[in-house]
Amino acid sequence: DIRNTVGNIPMEWYRDFPHIGYDLDGKKIYKPIRNKDELDDFLDKMENPDYWRTVHDKQTGSDIILSDDQVELVNRLQRGQFGDVNFNEYQPSVEFFSKDVMIHPVTNRPADKRSFIPSLIEKEKVSKLVHAIKMGWIKPRRMEDDSRGRYYDLWSTEDSSILAKHKMHLPAPKLSTWSPGVLQPPPEYLFTDEGRYLPIVPPVQLTWL
Structure with missing residues (x-):
């Protein structure tokens, strides 16, 4: 079997050369020589019984007929199975940690010093950020007040003579005329002389049968 030793490179690099690579001896x-056209390829497809298992090898530029084992391997890989038929994917696993308490631990590695002291790298980063904020290079994000500019006069720029012609026009509400009696509550809600709130209950007329 002639093996091409060019490695994993694009074979288009040898497009303009008469050779396609080098063998083990250099x-x-x-x-x-490939002088087949589409008609020859169609006739080969109709007459050759091994056409469906023939693949083109880009490394050597020749056509290779796959064996039965190779076809079975391709079918297994396409179905998402393992390539080795004898491989048992449900074999019992090795229990490294069991329920039995052992005398010696699995690992007795001492804890690192960085696990119980503050990180020096994070301290340096925070110091740089604080210095940049003090110098004005970084401005902290400010909370914007959404209440500004939300209230406006809806009828400030409207022309009543033009907008009144529209069907969906909503006119401005009319203010009631002010009078001294408007701000005075009705007599049943007034305070008594003792300062207590005493609602006046209207009299009820009883009818005897």
Whole structure:
């Protein structure tokens, strides 16, 4: 079997050369003569019984007929199975940690010093950020007040003569005329002389049967 030793490179690099690579002895591997057109390929597809298992090898430029084992391997990989038929994917796993309490621990590695002291790298980063904020290089994010500019006069720029013609026009509400009696509550809600709130209950007329 002639093996091409060019490695994993694009084979388009040898497009303009008569050879396609080099073998194990360093000799050039020349491209096979391919003078088939689409008609010859169609006839080969109709007459050749091994056409469906023939693949083109880009490393050597020749056509290779796959064996039955190779076809079975391709079918297993396409179905998402393992390539080795004898591989048992449900074999019992090795329990490294069991319920039995052992005398010696699995690992007795002492804890690192960085696990119980503050991080020096984070301290340096925070110091740089604080210095940048003090110098004015970084401005902290401010909370914007959404209440500004939300209230406006809806009828400030309207022309009543033009907008009144529209069906969906909503006119401005009319203010009631002010009078001294408007701000005075009705007599049943007034305070008594003692300062207590005493609502006046209207009299009820009883009818005897």
